Amino acid sequence: MQNNLLQKVYSPKFFQEKGHQLINELTAHLDDKLNEKSEKAIHWNGPEEELKFWKDFLKNGDENDLFKTITERTTYVHHPKYIGHQVSPAAPITALTGMISSLLNNGMAVYEMGMSPSAIERVVTDIICEKIGWDSEARGFLTSGGTLANLTALLAARKAILKDDIWNDGLQKSIGIMVSEEAHYCVDRAARIMGLGEKGIIKIPCTESFQMDTSVLEEIYRKATVDGITIFAIVGSAPSTATGIFDDLEAIGEFAQNHSLWFHVDGAHGGAGIFSQKYKHTLKGIGGADSVVIDGHKMMMLPTITTALLLKNGVYANATFRQKADYLLTESDHEDWYNSGKRTFECTKTMMSIHWFAMLKLYGEEVFDAYVTQLYDRGAEFGGMIENHPSFLVAVKPMANIVCFRYTQPGFSQTQLNDLNAKIRQNLLEEGEFYIVQTKLRGWHYLRVTVMNPFTTKHHFQKLLDKIVIMAQQLIGKETITY
């Protein structure tokens, strides 16, 4: 080959050298974070500062420092004091499967472009469908994220339930879905993309404990119907993202059946609970769903993004996108489960099935039980600690590994307390020892913790609470709180 640059790019020797260096660096990173040799869970820099750094690095940085610098200047999900967003500390073996996916680059749109990952995807999704409690008619496929999976599920629902051929004719009438006011925002977004508009998103209020109030479903359904909206689906959250509270899937399923609606379960976070002997009760009624979304990158230790969309009746998987792409897909009268692109929104996607399969092969499905059970146990433990602490209030007793709580101070107004808790969270972020997040619930500003690391313990929770108490007293002392 004439071009030296391209020769360098594809040099196996260069790859090997860099690869060994990287594995060594990542191993050190893991040891450092998991074992808390490094103090911080996040190396916080503001966006402008970070932007400046990387602009400069592109010009002046040493290429040998590239991987290490990326790794250091970011958020450490493997640190036991990372208790923020719902992203799992990826099982290290899946970093290796990730490498296979990137290098082999089998796009999987058609079987020939990914034979092993396509067959493996069937194996993995069949296991999940069986765990949900469905029979051999069920099928699943993997897709890029819970957001896209929820949209795909609602498109399948629309095709399956409505007589109209909306795919070809467009929307000719008002259609709608029912969903809890606490559902993930992506359901709202999916509905808007589908042209349902504001009026087609029928929000169901929640009970005191942030669960969809199923006692008002009939009344709201009747009203929507009188208003001329044809409802075709209802979405249950398992659990809702902000609070970690599970909807009553049994009651929603029964309602859906009575009105011939599609019942979709957004189990992006908690769907993995089907593997937990102790906590699968949180998903009671999931077998009655028509479709379920589960994010592997949340509660199953897989890397972002690895999502399963499962359908009780596999026939609908192929019907959703009836779009001609004849150059890719040959019409077939049998079920060609192996041509992934027929069923997914994506054409090309990554070989995400191999992460799931490697976990099953190396550790067995009990590894998912161990992970979910451990984290939900810790959520309950932290919830209990908050309840027994005079300076904190919990938003709702946790059902999973998500805990919303706030610092409280006698004599302070809601505005002052909101301001105080927002400042606490900002201080924590900038200081970086712990990484936690925040949310607004019914006008109150809450601190929010998601326990994602199996090595986070009671001792860490105690340290966090102690730290917040000191921080709060300092903020109050400085009178930085708005009056």
Ligand SMILES: *Cc1c(COP(=O)(O)O)cnc(C)c1O
């Ligand atoms: C995280 C989450 C989503 C979005 O999933 P992504 O994989 O981040 O796109 C949707 N619904 C719920 C309930 C979630 O927790």
